[in-house]
Every structure is written in C-alpha cells, then in structure tokens.
Amino acid sequence: MNRLRDATSPYLLQHAGNPVDWYEWGDEAFAEARRRDVPLLISVGYSACHWCHVMAHESFEHPATAAMMNDAFVNVKVDREERPDVDAVYMNATTAMTGQGGWPMTVFATPDGHPFYAGTYFPRPHFQRLLAAVSDAWTRDRESVLAQGGKVVAALDEAALPAGGPVPTAEVTEQAVRDLATTFDAARGGFGGAPKFPPSMVLEFLLRHRTGQAAEMAAVTLEAMARGGIYDQLGGGFARYSVDAGWVVPHFEKMLYDNALLLRVYTHWWRATGSPLARRVAIETAEWMLREMRTAEGGFASALDADSEGEEGRFYVWTPAELREVLGEERGAWAASVFEVTPSGTFEHGASVLQLLADPDDREELDVVRAELLAARASRVRPGRDDKVVAAWNGLAVAALAETGALLRRPDLVDAARGAAELIDTLHTDGARLWRTSRDGRAGRNAGVLEDYADVAEGYLALYGVTGEARWFERAGALLGTVLDRFPDGEGGFYDTPDDGERLFQRPRESTDGATPSGRFAAAGALLTYAALTGSARHRTAAEEALGLVTTLASRHARFAGWGLAVTEAALSGPVEVAISGTPDDPRTSALRHAALMSGVPGLVIALGDGDVPLMRGRGLVGGEPAAYVCRNFTCRLPVTTPAGLTEELRVSGAAR
Template sequence: MPNRLADATSPYLLQHADNPVDWFQWGDDAFAEARRRDVPILLSVGYAACHWCHVMAHESFEDERTAELMNQGFVNVKVDREERPDVDAVHMEATQAMTGQGGWPMTVFLTPGGAPFYCGTYFPRAHFQRLLLGVSQAWEQEREGVLEQGQRVVEALSGSRSIPAGPAPDADVLAAAVRGLSEGYDEANGGYGDAPKFPPSMLLEFLLRHHARTGAEQALHMAAGTARAMARGGMYDQIGGGFARYSVDAEWVVPHFEKMLYDNALLLRAYTHLWRSTGDGTARRVALETAEWMVSDLLTEQGGFASALDADSEGEEGRFYVWTPDRLRDVLGEDDGAWAAELFGVTDAGTFEHGSSVLQLRADPDDAQRYADVRAALLAARAERVPPARDDKIVAAWNGLAIAALAEAGALFERADLVHHARRAARLLVDVHHRGGRLVRTSRDGVAGAGAGVLEDYADVAEGLLALHAVTGEPEWVAVAGKLLETVLTRFPDGEGGFYDTADDAEALFSRPQDPTDNVTPSGRFAAAGALLGYAALTGSSRHREAAEAALSVAGVLAEKAPRFAGWGLAVAEARLAGPLEIAVVGPQGDPAAEALHRTALMAVNPGAVVTRGNGHDDGGIGLLRDRPLIGGAPAAYVCQGFTCRLPVTTPGELDEQLSGHAAVD
C-alpha cells in the first residue's frame, strides 16, 4: 500500500502516515480513483492539536478491522483543516446543515463527483464500523437515492447566501451593539454565553475602541471584566503563560488544553490595548507572559510561529498542566506546597479529572517574591514532564496576527526583542509565502506548502505588516501590504461590496466559501476591511477606503442580530468613525526627541489610530509622510484626519494634547 501522506507538509497528515488506512491527500488523484473504483470518498478533516481527532485515530484509523472496511468500500482522504480552510469550510457547512452541529474530527461521505451525502463528526469505533457498512450498502443498493441526496445538498449550499447589506455602522448602531452585548454579558464570570466559553477576542477590541471613542463605561467594564476573569481562571496557564483554546465550563476553570497561535496573538493584542487604555497591571503581566510563551514555545527555527500545541501528552488530555496537593508538596516542600495549593485552587477533590486540578489564580498573592519563586519552581518541575506535541507548520494568517501583536506589545512595553521577533516572522512570510502579490497558506521548515492563501491570509498578513511599519517606520512592509491588498481587491470581490473567502482562480469546490462572521479569528471580510482602512489612512487612497466601507456593509445587520459574531467589523467601524486618526512622526532614527514623539503616538488610544514614522526628508513612498518636514530642524509630529492636519508639534505634551482631542483641526 503506497504511503501518500509521507511527503505531506502538514504535521496532522504525517500523524496518520503509518495508519493501515490507504489515505490520499486531497486532490484530483483521489477523485479519479473513486471514479475508477466506483466507490464514495470518505473525507476525514481535523488538525494536529485536536483531542477528539486523536481519539478517533487511535480507536479507528489505527485499527486493522476498521481500516479494512475503509479501504474496501471507499477512497479515503485526509485533510488538515488549517492547511485547507476552504475544503473545511464548505464541508463543515454541509455537516452543520445535515446534522445541526459541527466540529472536528469531521467525517463526510462524498460521491466521486464531490457531492456530500452523509456527514458527521467523531464516531466511536463500533458506531463507525456500522456506519461504514451501512454507507457501502446504500451505495450499492440505493445508489439513485444517495446521488439525489448529494445533489440536493450541493444545490442548497450553492445558492445565494448573501446577508442583507446596509451602510457601514454609524454611532447609533455601535451604541446599540454595546447595549445588546450588555444583555448577554455574564456579570458573575465575565464573557458571553454558557459552557463551553470561548475567549471573545474580537469583541474585546471593539469594546476598548468604543470606550476610547465615547467614554462609555459599560464597554470598558465588559472588556476589563472578561479579561480579568480569563486571566484568573484555568484557561490561562498560570505558570507558563498563554491561553488554552476555550473553557469547558462557564467559570473559566477547566480548559480544553490545546494552545493555539491565533488565540494567543489576538489576546496578546487585546491585553496590550487594555493596558494602554487603563494602565492595569494584570493586563500588562498577562500580555508579557503570553508574548514570552509564544516566543519560548511556538517560535520556529525559521523565525515564524508554529500553529499550536496539542491538548494531549502521554496519551492523556491535560496531563502536562495539572497538579495535585501531593505533587505540589513534592516540588515545593510542605509549607510552600500548602501555600501554593491554596493560592492556585488545588484541592484534594480536584477541579479536573482523577483528583487533579488546573491552576487558577483567583486573588493576587500576598507575597510577591514567594509567588515568583514558587512559580519558577513549578515551571522548572513541569519542564521535566513529557510536553504536548507541537504542530510546527506556519499559517500565514495566524502569523500576521502574531506580527501585529508582538510589534505593538514590543513597542508599548519597550521590549525590543518582541519587535525583533515580529520582524523575523514578517521576513519569513515575505520570503517564503509571498510571490508577486500572491500568498501560500502554509509552510514548514522553510518550505512553502501547496495550498493557496485565502482571504484571511491576505488580510491578516497585511494588517500585521502595517502594524510592524507603525512600530519600525520601515517602508517595505507598507509596500508588501499594498500588493496583498491589491490582490484582495482584484481576486476576491463578490460584486456586491464584499469578498469571497477564496480567490477567483482557486480550486473550484461545490460552493465558493463566503462567511462574513467572526469565528475564533476575525472574518476574512472584516479583517480585509480593517487592513484596507489602515492602508487608506497611510496612503490617502480613496479606492481602499471605499472598499473598506463597502465591506462593512453587513456589520450593521450583524450588530443588531448577532453582535458577538461581528466584533472585528464593529472594531473597524469604530476606527472609521474616528477617522481613523493619522499620525506622522518625523525625525532621525535614534533621536531621543523623535523617539519620544513616536512613543506618544503609539500610546494613542484613539480607535484604530494609524502611525507612520519617517526621517523628515524622504517619504519612503508613504503618502502620509509626504510634505511633512522637520520643524526648525527638530523632530515633529503631524496629527491628521483624511490628510487634513493640525499644526505640527514638537513635544510629547503638545502631541498628547492633540491626540486627546483638545485641539481642533485647522
């Protein structure tokens, strides 16, 4: 049996390379083989850090009898959802339409022509074996009905699914969205909804921007309360830093232990911005610990950031992270062990499984030095355990999110090392993922994968590069962002002001994916709107601003019906209403006066403020720097809206006054 997964770039596919299942990678060969054999496709979709994917793999895909049934009756195709989000998206839509729910592993049976006719998620081995026999029997004996079912699904999902559009959200719509979020806010525990509870990363940014623009205390209350609750609970790794994917309960106690790059990048940025708005010490600590965890645990040799850490180690979910009172005493001794157990909520009964507990930090320690010593000792002891596996592929979109977060955290917390890592990741994306304005979705070990970039890749990478430019002043990043956004404007439009999630020359699936709503990351449409708006503010391009405003046309409708799924669009709408503010700082690199002005600009809490940095002589192709000279030979800052600028200032105090809104535009 040929091993068709052995040369995969996806660690998830490589995990299955030695299965007794005759796996194919997604592509024409698999469908040609299904037509030749006249059998259905069995499509299995998951990702490397997925706990239940591992369970189904051990139970079924490593089982000889199950593999025999799969090989006899089907052409079996394994897909990494992170490598092929387009394949995942259309089949997840079919799964949700057929079953009312979705998740991973996703199991989909397709006709040789690619039409899904039966879908599900995780199946225990006995159930899965019965299902395989049943589907094979139906294919042989009820072929016409199976084909008709597949055709109905394709027709239902191929029709127009556009959301009614309107104008970009105005101040009243944004205020109403905050009121709607208030009605669903968990006052006792922070966040929204019941278990499982996911970090509302994009909503945090919206709420912080809304408070910055309006002063609305409820918006800040929800953002700060949610951030505090997540940081206190078990979803946050109290000794290692970084956030798990979600909490299985409403109180943020027990995490689903996967640690994803995208969650941590988004939350790093949110906690950094919360600190910028409030000076909150916990927000600063969590932001820095999260950034340091990303660097220590996800940084690859090539300078990019790996996509995830697994939930499991040694075959058990969460084993790497949990503690008992006895284990604490073994590491710390009797007195410190008892103190740590009380501080971190480690009980004899346990908060997780088998009497073990996830560490929480519900109150600040009464002895900061003792806490630091205990935390260091526990971290060192934990390092002796078998760590979770790492999915070390580089996902372009998620690295774009990481670049933005690390660049801003590095600048605001005066950590040049974090800016350095943001720059290295950007260089990897430009050198390996980018060719002539086009992106590939993933790479591994410095080798580009085969999958084409999707809308979120272009948008999030552009956003990251613009944030990196704001911090470094390096014009290269704006030039590359412009090329990526040109591809967005020419290859992704839907003809109605929005965008498809795949380019017009991407592989044709049974439907072209298009989802304007946020999920665990910003929707591609809203991410594109944000990058387009920022680029317009830097360059003065009305074309890019108009495209951003058109892309926001569904945000108002979502704000009324489902604001929890439009957080990034609402955050971009806040920036649009605020201008966004454009701040150009000019002066020699390293000049103390110029650096002080630059830091003041970056500390601006005005929603979506756009910052650029020049030398006062050469605009570097950045429109906002054109005709922005030094003042009397001294560094200066120009505060503008729509390229209409206030009088330039030369001191941080004067700049801060303008940024605070005390000076009117001339």
C-alpha cells in the same frame, strides 16, 4: 506508510502510519474515486484536536476498520488549518445536515466531491456500522444517494448571506453594546454559558468603544480569563476554550491565533487602565510565544496539543502531593491555597487546574514559587507541537508583537515580529500572491486564502507604523491589491478564495467572525489603514462596503461581528492619522511614536520615517527636530515636536475620548 508520508502537515504525518490508504486532498483522490466508482470518505481535523486523536486511535489505527474504509471508499485526510476553504464548505454541509459541526469531521461525498452524508466524531462500533450502511446505499440505491447530494448542494447554494447595510454609524456600535449586554455573564465574564471561548475580537471592540458599560464588560472578562484555568498560570499563554462557564477547566490545546489576538487585547487593556495584571499577562503571553512557538526559521508554530502521554491536560495539572514534592510541606500548602489546588481536584483523577483568583500579599514569594513549579513541570512529557507556519496567524502575531513591543518598550518583541514578517515575505510570497503554510523552511502547496492576505497585510502595516521601514507598507499594498483584484464577491464583500483558485463544489464566503477575524472584516481593517496612509478612495470604499454587514449584525448577532465592530470604531474616528517625521531610531522620534500609540485612539494609523509613503510627503522636520502631524483624511493640524504636545493635539482634535 501510506500516501501521507510526503505531506508537510504535521497532522497528516500523524496518519502516515495508519493502515488506512489515505490520500491528500487533490485531483488524484477524485480520479481514483471515479475510476473505482466509489464514494469519497473525507476526514477533516487538525493536530491539536483531542477528539481527532481519539477517533484515529479507535478507528484509523484499527486494521479491520481500515480494511472496511479501503474496500469501499477513497479516503481523503484534510488538515483544516492547511485547507480552510475545504473545511468551510464541508462544515457548512455538515451543519446543514446534522444541525451541528465540529472536528473530526467525517463527510461522505460523490466522486465529484458533492456531500451526501456527514457527521463529526463516531465511536468505532458506530463508525463501522456507518461504513457498511453507506457502502450498501451506494451499491443498492445509488440514485437516492446522488439525489441527496444534489439537494444538499442546491440548498447550500440557495442559502443567502445576511444582506449588507449602509456604512455603520455610532448608533450601530451602541446597538452592538446593548446586544452584547444581553448575554454578558456579569459574575464570571464572557458571553453566554459553557463552553466559553475567549471573545478576543469582541473585547477589542469593547476597548475601542470605551463607554462605561463596554469597558466594564471587557474588564470583567479579561480579569476572569487571566485568573482562571484557561490561562497557564506558570508558563503564560491561553488555552483554546473553557469547558465550563467559569474559565476553570480548559480544553488544553494552545493555538497561536488565540494568543496573538489576546496579546494585543491585554496590551490595549493595560494602555487603557494601567492594570498591572494586564501588563503581566501581556508580557508572559508574548514571552510564551517566543519561547515555545517560535520556529527555527523565525516564524510561529500553529499550536500545542492538548494531550501528552495519552491524556488531555496531563502536562498542566497538579495535585497537592505534587506541589509538596516540589516545594516542601509548608510552601506546598501555601501554593495549593494560592492556586486553588484541592484534595478533590477541579479536573480528572483528583488533579487541579491552576487558578489565581486573587493576588497573595507576598508577590515576591509567588514569583519564586511559579518559577520553581515551571522548572519542575519542564521535566514532564511535553504536548506535541504542530510546527507548520500559517501565514494568517503569523500576520496576527506580527501585529501583536510589534505593537506590544513598542508600547511596553520591549525591542526584542519588535525584532521577533520583524523576523516572522521576513519569513512570510521570503518563503510564503510569490509576487503579490501568498502560500498559506510552510514547515521546516519549505513552503506548502496550498494557496493563501483571504484571511492570509488580510492578516499579513495588517501585520505588515503595524510593523511599518512601529519601525518606519517602508518596505512593509509596500508589501502590504501589493497584497491588498490582490485582495481587491481577486477576491470581491460583487456584493460589497469578499470570497475566501481567489477567482483563479481551485474550484470546490461551493465557493466559500464566510463573513462572520469565528475563532479568528473573518476574512471580510480582516480585509476591511487592513484596507482602511492602507487608505489612511495613501488617501486611496478605492481602498476606503472597499473597506466601508465590507463593513456594511456590521449594520445588519450589530443589533442581534454582535458576538459574531467583533472585528467588524472594532474596525468600525476606527472608521468612525477617522481613522486618525499621525505622520511622524524623523529617523525612527532617534529617541525623540521614538518618544513621539510612543505618545501616539499610548493615546488609545481607535485604529490610529501611524506613518513614520522618511520612506515614500503618501501621508509623509511634505511633512518634515520642524526646526531640525522630529515632528508629529495629527491628520484626518490628509488634512493636518499644526505640527508638534514634544510627546506632551502630541498628546494634547490628539485630545483637542477630539480623537482621544
């Protein structure tokens, strides 16, 4: 066992038995590189990464290759999910040097951490030649190597972020819809070609925008994904992306963040349309999260691997013969037809990824067959689970589960949201600061980054709006205070790391969305909600300044500003505030809350209960009954006491389109 034996990251622990003398990221590795006067070899990946496993088997488990690494380098293994800041700065360098990025990421750096050569996956023979060449260059031509590192760092320092603009207007959101339409795949949904990632944040924006074109792009994409192979037609939950343009064959890893974001989107699609497909997918995804991702401590694990038994996707795919073995000849043939399982297959070795391109007439038989196949699949070797709890992604899960539970009248989902929030509050929180990860009830050693503060605050505020438990409002306020005190960049945005955090060769500042909302736009959303609950001009101004970048991105790069556009829709609508007096568990109060949530007002902010939340002050019962007040900027219309009255008030006020 090497130095990784005491790591908390499941990904690092997977490499604890390598013959490579791995170090974790930290001062010890840098000091050893300086002492030995050798470069750092920094390898970045994550547990569910298929090609990370391939490179590990080919090179890191190979004694001769490991000996080359140990002789000439200090080797550092990084879990990108634990250290997104380290991943971000070296990914910027890798992309600048090679024109592309990905994982595993392999970076050669000076003992001070300055990168001078980088790439992604290297097959073993190429990797061995590379190790020899870099070692030789370090020994024979050190000056050129150091100069190259200096040039890379200087170039990255000079690379300017897009300048922010004024607060985005309704015309900006219309421009964004037009920009998205230029790359929209009308036949198969989604944007652009293969590979296709679920455009979760863009879909949230389109549903909030609610014009005909926006709604159509959202509906086509959401139905195509729900019926395709990217969605697990038996167990629920979405894979990370589709390798093709038609959502047929996924890269089979399942990430918590994708499913939390998509759970919320499908719930909102159901709210907007009443689609039975949307409701079913939302419920199945939520139940998958509770069944397969919830940890013993009440949080949610990061990911499920793509591989099992050494093969990607083996757990999920089927042949016609396997269907017949479980269901019998006649029913097996029916299932093959329903799920697009063909003799030639859609995947490897004649197997097929299950799709459900159309609902069969016999829905009852479909439900029975799905249950039988799911039970049979349970006997297969399961993919591994990365069971570390990431604060940001649990924040996304809290928001999604709380809102879905309230909208679909599933109190068990709200309870699950509360349990995850309590874990973050007790284990990940130190005053107004956050630890990014935990595992097995033990907090990790890595400080939270901007997305952790923003997404956890978002989750807490959603949970408060559903439960009326004011402690979540208070905790969100503390985290957002840290955001405003420690993360601003002085240009209207935010850095990803706090001003008292670890110094890397560059301070990361990612302002566009990736697989999750950017820290900047996530912070804008939480700040906007908090401002609506408190009337705080400081929080409102910070949110609006952060959204200024949306104005710059909307006309040409809207796909990378989906969450910023969704928050913009909330800002343009007010956001509308609904203060609901009454005991949260009173059925009359619950009915008012449900009516407010069902309105679909973009970014609707709900204050609930009798806690000391500014929006609730002076807004009490009416004639002894729970009452709802529809407000903007703390200016409220007359209260109403019935769900129908509240629905009408939201319509008359112009909030509901």
